[in-house]
Amino acid sequence: MHYFIYDNTFDGLLTCVFDAFNRKEFPDRIVGENTQLPLFTESFTVITDETKSDRVLKTLREKISPSALDMLFIDYLSESEEVTIILFRYIRKALTSELSIEMNFADPDVLELSKIYKKVTREEERMRQFVRFQKTADGIFFAVMNPIYNVLPLSARFFQNRFADQPWVIYDIRRKYGLYYDLQTVETVQVDGLQIAAETGQLTPEKLDDYELAFRDLWKDYLKAITIRERKNLKLQRQFMPKRFWKYLTEKN
16 A cells, blocks of 8 residues: 555645656555554655645646536545545546546546535535524624534635625634634634533623623524424424534524
């Protein structure tokens, strides 16, 4: 088995492709730094180089459509253990094939990346639907999420357009980073000493705006008023609103 070791970035993956073609050595696995390798394996450490990754990206743009290129990045955000080597094989085929491989679903790598793409985009859509903001004492609207996949980068433009008139933070507690919008731009942030209730994702009361708790109660009262108990269908509800999101929903707590 021949391993490539890289820095867990998309640019790093593209650099792996460049180095593989340059060395004429193609890995069986691509793993992140600090991964414990099996005994008696060969390995090569790839140093991420934007010049190399840009050259691969430029050639890819000549070989596949913009939507297929977007799919590769979105699939990478799945953070699956196997997705890196699948992406590598797909890119290698795309670069060496005379015909486009995009719609060749008889190829197992093309088919698998299509399945992963659907899973990641579905998770991103759910995040858009189930984000609930809480207003902090300093006027920032704060939301906590714990998505299966690293979908926060895919949602930045949507939330910037949807809530353009208010500063907000959406924080991924699984990956310990968030997006902060300051009414001008969106940037990546990390919050030290984040004080939230693990079971609900709610900030502690002293961090909240004076009226936040009152608005939560009003929202819950409104939902109770419009709910028809006789038509309550928990099975259908879980189908459209997976239970793992419930603890972050104001109306469920």
